[in-house]
Amino acid sequence: MESYKTKLTSAYELVKERLTRAKPGFKPQVAIVLGSGLGKFADLCEEPFIIKYNEISGFPVSTVSGHEGRFVFDKVNDVPVAIMQGRVHMYEGFSAAESVLPIRLMGLLGAEMIILTNAAGAVNSSFNVGDLMIISDHISSFVSSPLRGENLDFLGDRFPDMTNVYDTALTEQAEKMANIPLRKGVYMQLPGPQYETPAEVRMCRTLGADAVGMSTAIEAIAAKHMGMRVFGISCITNMAAGVSDKKLAHKDVAAIAQESFPLFSKLLNDILLNLRK
């Protein structure tokens, strides 16, 4: 079987070669991962160069509705970006390491920073549906580590420090310039794909989580391992199970994320404007 390292390097070489041909000299400064219902942001690109995940041999391909499954390369507000329009999740059957392969690829292409976005359920009962939450920290202890197995020394250390996964300077900047009220809190990744039970949501709260979802923390770990600056935004699409009486459904999650899209898009645009070199 092809080793993980071979899979990653051959995927990198293929994307690098096609990207260089399409956009000579283009090096993404910022990687962006668009979560459920937030993929439209990539449609705002004016001169996108697109590579579908299924065009890259050995690449994990998402099967979830609302996740496009492609890279979009372009400049947004003059900042060269690599956007993942759709991610893969561990609940689709991918290992943690496989799930973060695209993140590592964007790091290898040169992205110094990553913006991770997701749809999440509010564990914190003072939050409202439609809020945007800046991720201040995460709990990933219920899912496997993407760093499990042989360490890839060319990416980072065996035992990387996770004291400050989410970049404080970027968080402060975003809080200062956003002219919308932003929440801030701890994101907890659970395996899914089933939504949590009310008892599990109470557990999340006891452990210090403000929001819960099925992605992102492992991506943040992989990015931090590579030395990337990490910024995370959760779109609160529902109150988590038991926080309100409402039943949970993926179509509602996606619909609320779409409703929050203008706010989300403005925040992302402002962050990129601030990063312009």
Ligand code: HPA
């Ligand atoms: N739980 C887990 N994942 C989610 C939720 C939730 O309530 N909402 C959106 N993604």
